Amino acid sequence: MIERPNGKLGGFLEASVRNYAEGCTTSRVGYIEGWYVDSDLRRQGWGKALVLAAENWAKQQGIEEMASDCELDNGVSLQAHLALGYVEVERIICFRKGLT
Template sequence: MVKKANKNDNETIANLALLLWPNHNLKDLEQEFLEILEDKKSVIFLKYMGIEAIGFAYVSLRNDYVEGSSSSPVGYLEGIFIKEEFRKRGFAKELLEFCEKWAKKQGAKEFASDCELENQKSLSFHKALGFSEANRIVCFIKKL
């Protein structure tokens, strides 16, 4: 079962997100996702097996320029995760389809995502689900 998350799901989402982004702090994730759940331009879907939440997908609607896009707004997959023991069963694809349907209902004609250059699993995932590579960039910063 897939369901649209609400504020009551915040702790569940944050715990799953910590598995995806282990360098983050649980309390910070809880605060961040609470804000996301209140944002009308974002939605989080949870995937369940029975009563266990096994994954989530976080999608937003971006009105700023999205690399490779030619329209606005663009649906944007901000994060997607399925617990390791439940992978390779089509659950991430199912979550992605919910995200795409939501974005389309919001008026998006394109759907985008990103991943780190060295993240081969994510690159393969995106390509397998119909994404085409739009660009590769290296970001820079310096202190002033």
């Protein structure tokens, strides 16, 4: 979590352990579920610090791989992931259908 001097939230990262993630070969994978940094705080190392903390947490759990995702049109997130050493492994389109 990034806390501003006034106590307000400036960014966060939520990580979990999943049994599967696209492109991974292990059955327990660290996963970045949500990652956000306010636009005025970007490109200052805050996002990287959040990701490194999540990766360290995953390593402490005995996890060997970290995964994440972003929307197809979110170029900022794509570039941030690539800059931190993540490799794009797959693109998907998700569907839904209401059953009412």
